[in-house]
Amino acid sequence: MRIGTFMYCLKQGIVNICRNIWFSLASTAIISACIFLLCMFYSIIRNIQYMVFTAETTMGITIFFDEALAETEILEIGETIKAERAGQIKEMLYVSAEEAWETFQTDYFGENMALAAGFSDDNPLAGSASYEIFLKEITGQADMVRYLETLPGVRRVNYSNHVAAGLASFNRILAMLFGAILAILLAVAVFLISNTITVAAEFRKDENRIMRLIGAANFMIRAPFVVEGLILGLVGAALPLTAVYYLYRQTVEYVAAQFGILSGIIQFLPIHAIYPTMLGISLTLGGGLGFIVSSVTIRRHLRV
Amino acid sequence: MIEIAHLTKIYDKSKRALRDINLIIEDGEFVFITGRSGSGKSTLVKILLKETELTSGRVTVNDVDLGRLKRRHIPKYRRRLGVVFQDFRLLKDRNVYENVAFAQRVIGASGRMIRESVPKMLTLVGLSSKYKYYPHQLSGGEQQRVAIARALINRPEVLLADEPTGNLDPQNAEEIMRLLDAINRQGTTVIVVTHSHELVDRMKKRVVTIDKGVIVRDEEEGRY
Numbered sequence: 368m369r370i371g372t373f374m375y376c377l378k379q380g381i382v383n384i385c386r387n388i389w390f391s392l393a394s395t396a397i398i399s400a401c402i403f404l405l406c407m408f409y410s411i412i413r414n415i416q417y418m419v420f421t422a423e424t425t426m427g428i429t430i431f432f433d434e435a436l437a438e439t440e441i442l443e444i445g446e447t448i449k450a451e452r453a454g455q456i457k458e459m460l461y462v463s464a465e466e467a468w469e470t471f472q473t474d475y476f477g478e479n480m481a482l483a484a485g486f487s488d489d490n491p492l493a494g495s496a497s498y499e500i501f502l503k504e505i506t507g508q509a510d511m512v513r514y515l516e517t518l519p520g521v522r523r524v525n526y527s528n529h530v531a532a533g534l535a536s537f538n539r540i541l542a543m544l545f546g547a548i549l550a551i552l553l554a555v556a557v558f559l560i561s562n563t564i565t566v567a568a569e570f571r572k573d574e575n576r577i578m579r580l581i582g583a584a585n586f587m588i589r590a591p592f593v594v595e596g597l598i599l600g601l602v603g604a605a606l607p608l609t610a611v612y613y614l615y616r617q618t619v620e621y622v623a624a625q626f627g628i629l630s631g632i633i634q635f636l637p638i639h640a641i642y643p644t645m646l647g648i649s650l651t652l653g654g655g656l657g658f659i660v661s662s663v664t665i666r667r668h669l670r671v
Numbered sequence: 672m673i674e675i676a677h678l679t680k681i682y683d684k685s686k687r688a689l690r691d692i693n694l695i696i697e698d699g700e701f702v703f704i705t706g707r708s709g710s711g712k713s714t715l716v717k718i719l720l721k722e723t724e725l726t727s728g729r730v731t732v733n734d735v736d737l738g739r740l741k742r743r744h745i746p747k748y749r750r751r752l753g754v755v756f757q758d759f760r761l762l763k764d765r766n767v768y769e770n771v772a773f774a775q776r777v778i779g780a781s782g783r784m785i786r787e788s789v790p791k792m793l794t795l796v797g798l799s800s801k802y803k804y805y806p807h808q809l810s811g812g813e814q815q816r817v818a819i820a821r822a823l824i825n826r827p828e829v830l831l832a833d834e835p836t837g838n839l840d841p842q843n844a845e846e847i848m849r850l851l852d853a854i855n856r857q858g859t860t861v862i863v864v865t866h867s868h869e870l871v872d873r874m875k876k877r878v879v880t881i882d883k884g885v886i887v888r889d890e891e892e893g894r895y
Contacts, residue, residue, distance in 0.1 A: 368779075369779060369781060371776075371781060371782045372779050375776055573760065573762075577760050577773075578777050579749075580722075580754050581754075581774045581778070581821070581825070582746045582747065582748070582749035582750035582751075582752075582825070583746060583777035583778060584779070585743075585746065587777045587778070587779070588777075
């Protein structure tokens, strides 16, 4: 395509938008609402995934063994687990009864270590040697627990899946909620863009008829409308993207400043970690929506 | 050359617009097509423009068989025709220059070609001094000249004029006819559909008269 032809189509697309400014604004606003919602949803989902990932890497499965078992037997069981479940295990730590007692003393007695002296050489946690297993993915936790419980010599398997399961469940509910709202807004956006293009086609009815008779290619007749749809979609995407960029940064800074106590629990991803994907998805959705809806609409309205 | 053989056009069961039309128009001819309202003249123009499909028969325009012409090839075919209407059909929001340039721009002509050919065409139709005027600032005759310039800018082989003087006073109508005659003398085939007795009689060109969808008269240097 010649640059002149491209510029002509671009100019006519902008003329269409200006002629029909209120419909154009309404279309842009609804696309912006859709994409803003999508960006919010994406930010939340990604952060929850990040929190789940953090939980996955910090929460482990602890295995306790029969008290009668010697340390060598426990270590043998450990080797068996490592060999049979190597694919699932990220890290596996052995905590001997002595190490467990030392850790307990530090955690429990703190500065009053003299109180622990009463136990002298008697380790109350004798027989509490354990393995801590950290999985590559928390989704395999239930399977791993079932496997560990079947091993001979294993007395108890401690694990906690409440946080991860809760976050995953919250993710699902959120996805359904946002999905429903997004679907409604997308339907409204399709309707509005289609209406905007129809009105623009009506404005250009005479011009299109002349173009047809002169021998303009179908592409040339349709192009201004498709450009119009594309611009509406891209502007509709750019506005919420800008808003989300600043809003996200402000929110992260605000939470860090006002709720520092939560910093150990809630950790946000930095904006640069999520923005490139968000940018790509939003521009594709906005531009794609504008392009497809305007193409289909103009194809229906202009029999060329 | 335009060859029409046994052309019939039926819009619906009760209305037969054209019946078994046979007509040959040689390259470079000037032909008036006359007839009363509803006689089928405009249907013939629409068929030649490929705006409507023929029902039966065969129409060939410069070796293009319109009955077999595929939809995607219609734009290219129409570039070989120029068309002028009674109501001018100019773009009201664009000036004379832009109206004429429009015809080149929409077929993807280069900017340089447009800048070269539009002033020449405006000189040909006598509007070079009014290239910045908008349609509402021009007389009917001048608007029709702009429409003719737009129709000719892509150098069509055939110029179809459907009642080109219908909205003009006698003096302007006369001027437009002189312009069409001049264009014809440069080699373009000109087909004019008209009601105007005076112009047809004065021009002494070939006259084809259609009545109730049938050619009832075809005379060289004929009269209305």
